[in-house]
Amino acid sequence: MKFTGKCVILILAVSLTIASAGGTDTRALTSDPASYLVNIKDFTFSPPTLVISVGSKVTWKNQDDEPHRIAETNRAFTSPPLDTGEAFAYEFKTAGNYKYFCTLHPHMTGEIIVESK
């Protein structure tokens, strides 16, 4: 299993403001303006598309009773398997469009659009 040094596994519940479901959401989290949350629920990423600035951190949290494993399509980042309640965070240090999917359920896809500051 390959991890980048920027990956942080969060097992504890993440007390972050939850981004709204569906569509594009660019709201910053109240506790940290550079942190965002993508919920994994009902086999979907919510929001499916997220626009953030370089240097922001995105946390994916699995709220399904099924494990999921997140991977960027070019493997810029890959999470470990996330069981229920587990989370994975990645800090985006380079601008670009990052398309990702669940390696177990590849019909689940999402995108992080990282813009230069």
Add this chain to the structure above:
Amino acid sequence: MPRKILYDHNHDGIDRRGFLECMAWAGTGALCTLSGGALKSYALSDVGRLTEDLAKADFSFVQLSDSHIGFSKPANPDVSATLQAAIDKVNALPTPPSFVLHTGDITQLSKPEEFDTAAQLLKGLKTDQIFFVPGEHDVLDGTGKLYRERHARNPTDQDWYGFDFKGVHFVGLVNVLNLTAGGLGNLGPEQLRWLEQDLRNVSSSTPIVVFAHIPLWSVYPAWGWGTDDSAQALSYLQRFGSVTVLNGHIHQTMLKVEGHITFHTATSTAFPQPPPGMPGASPGPLTVAAGQLRGLLGITQVNIVRGQHALAITDSTLAENGSMEGHL
């Protein structure tokens, strides 16, 4: 009420159709007999006829699937107990199966202790041999190393394999590795080349049984219930008079007949999943009312009758008086 399917390639008086699909969800089962490419079906309430036909079987095998050892969520907090119930069901069959096929998702999270628990339980099966193919839950690390260490037919070979048993050719395929974004199950070019080569020396009159985890037909692609390159694999099977494809993954019985190919999916021994496309549902564990669970789990028995070229698929649930449904 499950539908009854009658299908015949050999013009023996049974309903003939070019395409036929049957779904039997939740607490039901299926029994099929494929006779020289002819599929007959009937409800197992017709026990007398069933017993008579099964008594003619040259050999039988059982399919278990989706045991998810390690799962402990509300849909089934004790998957070891239900796997044990499935094993008890197999061991209670009047004739022990020659072998058992497990069509994947043995474990929930590919953990060593989950594989070990499953192996310990499966040791209790009264059968000569167990053949496995992995589900995506068994290869969570992306390589399938732990699965391969325990269950590969030959660790130096690829994960897929074929074998012959009493005149029937079996093929175990792997469609849960190297999955790509937006895609479905995947066999891959290397495995497809192997399959084409493997089948090259098999006569067209030989019954073929193909087994893999994710369905090799498009059950419901929106939920990932299909395999991207299955059409290529199926093209190699077109010349055979009797092909049976056994899958798991969707935790419910479904049956489809297309040409000479019969597709069948098995119930799970762990938890049910919703019918494809059920409004408001997703393809995950389905929590049902207490007392209903075992009626939605089950085993699949397959009987093969040489001479009559018959292959029968029987699903039965783990409920106390396990309801069964058949297609013959």
